[in-house]
Amino acid sequence: MKILVVLVLSFILFGQGVFAASVYDYKDFWGLIENSLANKIVRSRKSVPSAGITSHHLPTAAPLIAEFYLNLKSRRPEIKKFIVIGPDHFEKCRADFSTSAEKIITTFGNLLPDKKIVADLKKMGAGEDMKCFTGEHAIGVEANFIKRLYPDASLTPIILAYRARGRNFSQLIKYLAEHKDIFVIASLDFSHYLTKNQADTIDAVTKKKIESLDSRWLELKNVDSPATLKLMFDLARKRGEKAEIISHKNSADFDGDKSYTTSYFDVFFMK
8 A cells, every 4th residue: 555655646746857758669670770871862052951841651752751851861960950840740739830849759769859948949939748759750750750860959849720721830930040059840741642643743743842841722632731831831941941852752652552542752952
């Protein structure tokens, strides 16, 4: 009985600190991630990106995600602070704009958010709700690749609710534009649940929007988080940057199924 009481009291007193974490321990994908990174698909360029877009569609898009991070590592090996922004896939967030100060557990080890950045985000109105981040692969996939290639970096997560698509994130954009030591990654997948031919047609429109930083009439048919993509375009314009599309693929390129697909873009933003 005494042991039970001690355990209960320990949980009450210390449980939150011990167990509060975002767990993305993708052990089943450890080998897949390692093998994808071993391919070393690097397109050497002198340009230095300050932000980017890649997929969170693991396992299918692993080669494309690896290509993004290998290119980033070759151009920006020194990054110490990441912000990853993605959609609230399961609509669990109470706020339009959410973050977390809890540690992030990956199959390659733990990442910590930057507490100063979290505090700044909360001052801008970000909610802090752990329910948002439980099982949220928009954060988890990127966390595993970042921990593998940038083991000493911090990762501060942001989730945008779908209803935030009309919100003006001017304060956040100004903050990110001023803090050039933070590399911003939008964790996004593009056209969903279409045949490859249908997806290619929509992606041709999306490609033009990316290249011109045009956020008008962005819809779910273009991307799974119009709010996140608009934020990235607004940030690039604020910094006077352009978009460079590194790669554009469809899930059919990896699994051969042309009847029910998801499409992906790897993008860097730079001067």
